[in-house]
Amino acid sequence: MTRISTPTERIAVFPGSFNPFTKGHADIVERGLALFDRIIIAVGVNPAKSNDSVEATLEAIRRIYAGEPRIEVEAYTTLTVDFAAKKGARFILRGVRSVKDFEYERDIAEINRQLSGIESVILFSKAELAAVSSSVVRELAAYGRDVSSFLPDNDLHSEK
Secondary structure, three states: OOOOOOOOOOEEEEEEOOOOOOHHHHHHHHHHOOOOOEEEEEEEOOOOOOOHHHHHHHHHHHHHOOOOOOEEEEEEOOOHHHHHHHOOOOEEEEEEOOHHHHHHHHHHHHHHHHHHOOEEEEEEOOHHHOOOOHHHHHHHHHOOOOOHHHOOOOOOOOOO
16 A cells, blocks of 8 residues: 655665565664654566566565554566655665675665665664575575575564
């Protein structure tokens, strides 16, 4: 459900493929809630690929945040800054795990600011989550390993 934003509302878009949505992603969202009135978790869709996994990703993230009214979860196919502008967001929320991530995000943030004036807010991952990435979790799962310790609980916000 999309809400109409107010001019003073601090809305951030948190973009990614989130395949899967990890504890690292959830930590960035949780910490972002202290900074923003609303966060839109934006799942990027590659039009050249099947949307089956996107729908499953959207549903999994929606279950996690079912009890948190300040979180919306949507798919998008446009440039992130165009999606953010359409949603009335003035910020893009990103997380970084390493210097390599930071350099990439810094460059993207500057391009996004030049294109749209939208500011990026970068949060550094907690040390204990810095090694957790979606690609590592996918690889471990492909080899039959239990990855539940890297994934957020579905009832994270169920009591709110």
